[in-house]
Amino acid sequence: MEFVEKKLDGSRIAAEVRDEVAAEVAILSRRGVIPRLDAVLVGEDPASKVYVGSKAKTLATLGMISETHHLAQDVPQAELESVIDRLNADSEVDGILVQLPLPDAIDTAAILRRVYPTKDVDGFHPENVGLLQQGNPRMVPCTPAGIMEMFRREDIAIEGRRAVVVGRSDIVGKPMAMLLLHAHATVTMCHSRTRDLADVTREAEILIAAVGVRSLIGPEHVADSAVVVDVGMHRVTDLETVERLYPGNQKKLAAFEKRGAVLTGDVDYTRVAPKASRITPVPGGVGPLTIAMLTANTVKAAKLRRGIG
16 A cells, blocks of 8 residues: 655655756856865775765766776775875866765774865765754755755744654764754654663654664654654565565555665654554655755855855
8 A cells, every 4th residue: 555645755855956957056056166075985895886876976067077086995994085185176176975885994084074074965074063052053954955955845834843853873864953943843852772762762753764774663653643754765675575575565666676676764653654644655755855965065165255145
């Protein structure tokens, strides 16, 4: 069964954001400014290569410039730092994206600190994290920013509501909680050591699942009429699991037959959707918003560096 009327259509909202970004890029181009994003990719991780390629393609369609610097899996820390330093110094580069995860031998925190805060389109530099904490955000991590943009465009009220974020990563969980707090929600964060998780999440009027565990959130975790946002992305490659997660869903079964895999999230969509008032699907929910907000951050970085209001 499909619950189309309840779906939060991230793909549609992302298209709206991209259209607005393209209009801004056109205006900047007439002033001789073409925003540019340089991505740094280390190693041969297939998912990372797909993500970087997708981001570069999207930027190009919006009239921006994108370049990828692909380094070997065993690149020394010093060489990676040198690449970052060169991009920091390059006046043509507006934004720098370091694709995560980096190899275990690399000090990821040191690399993220090395990116100039004004070129940090991911919003991971400590200075940008601090500005977000203070309620004066400059560069906001793209996934939480996209979720807030979705709430705004879908007229989902936040002020005064109880929000629960499952997952405390620096990339999604923590900045998501901070954005909700600044929007005047009452926020609870859950993680791997939270006791009686379902008892906590059932209190949520807005539930954000960003824990990285497939189908962790079931109907027992969700209050009636809650807004449920699924940040997870997992590739399912066995038919038995697909049939269990999506019983009778011919669309999913056809996709599995065609590709040998389907994508699912941290939420057990089939069982949770009947309880939710609104819910994001996987795919087509949060993922497209993340890339759309990256393009918006790139334009913002280009304008900030040039003092353009």
